[in-house]
Amino acid sequence: MTAVRGTEGLGTLDIMLPHYGDTALMQAAVRSVLDQTDKDWRLTVVDDGKEPDVPEWFASLGDSRVRYQRNEQNLGITRNFRKCVDLVESTHFTMLGSDDLLLPTYVETMRAAVAAVPDAAIYQPGVEVIDELGNTSTSLGDEVKKRLYAPKNTGRRLVLAGEPLAANLLGGNWLYFPSIVWRAAAVKEISFREDLSVIQDLALIIELIRRGEKLVVEPATAFRYRRHSGSLSSSEAVSGARFGEAVRFFNEVADELDGHGWPKAARAARRHLSMRLHALTMVPGALRHRQSAAVRSLLGYALTNAR
Known part of the structure; x- marks a missing residue:
């Protein structure tokens, strides 16, 4: 050893x-x-x-x-x-x-x-x-x-x-x-x-x-992280499913962080900018799979104003 x-x-x-x-x-x-x-x-x-x-x-x-x-x-x-x-x-x-x-x-x-x-x-x-x-x-x-x-x-x-x-x-x-x-x-x-x-x-x-x-x-x-289309996160991203979960989490944690006295973190949660960008990058894949409902869901998630 x-x-x-x-x-x-x-x-x-x-x-x-x-x-x-x-x-x-x-x-x-x-x-x-x-x-x-x-x-x-x-x-x-x-x-x-x-x-x-x-x-x-x-x-x-x-x-x-x-x-x-x-x-x-x-x-x-x-x-x-x-x-x-x-x-x-x-x-x-x-x-x-x-x-x-x-x-x-x-x-x-x-x-x-x-x-x-x-x-x-x-x-x-x-x-x-x-x-x-x-x-x-x-x-x-x-x-x-x-x-x-x-x-x-x-x-x-x-x-x-x-x-x-x-x-x-x-x-x-x-x-x-x-x-x-x-x-x-x-x-x-x-x-x-x-x-x-x-x-x-x-x-x-x-x-x-x-x-x-x-x-x-x-x-x-010290680590090799594999990204490929067969992963759970990738498949759910193409369908748009992961972003519904993300919206719910970010809104919940924003309220919790406001109550904790961390307004800057709460604002970052409501904006979740990189996740919105990720949704936009998944639109071409959803189009290739001819998933019109997923395209609408991804665009709605990416472009809706944070509350």
């Missing part, structure tokens, strides 16, 4: 993998965990699907750090997330997407970040975006968030908190949820909202910030 200076007091990192979908991509994600330079991790896979031969593949790994279980009934994305949170045993964990990849230094990098700022609840590493084939990729949404909202990478670790951070993320959420390391105790108090399916990560993050928790931005790139 690679020794990481200053992390001797940290426990094992729990890597939770809620799985549903492509078996080959999931297996690649698991292999990226097995290839870590820092071996002090535990992988728990909660399979919400019924694909054949998956339990046998995990049994063939013969690694006691890898735990696999298959749900008797399909729970859906958010309930499976909540189950993963309940199964966390360590002080810190990550919720790895089953189509994403850890770079070999991920555990080493994130354990060092936690050791440097142990009182934070959210730790975001540097991320490389890839496509279906594993090639580096980008999108208009990623570029907008990187240039307008994400802090500049100066090579130094940043610690962010409070209303400025909440307003920033509600304007444009530049975090990559599957790459984040979380302090387990803070998340277990809240967990994921069962009434949300594609924006539940932002809801959790904003609530943690509202409660006074800190976000650490780690400059070292």
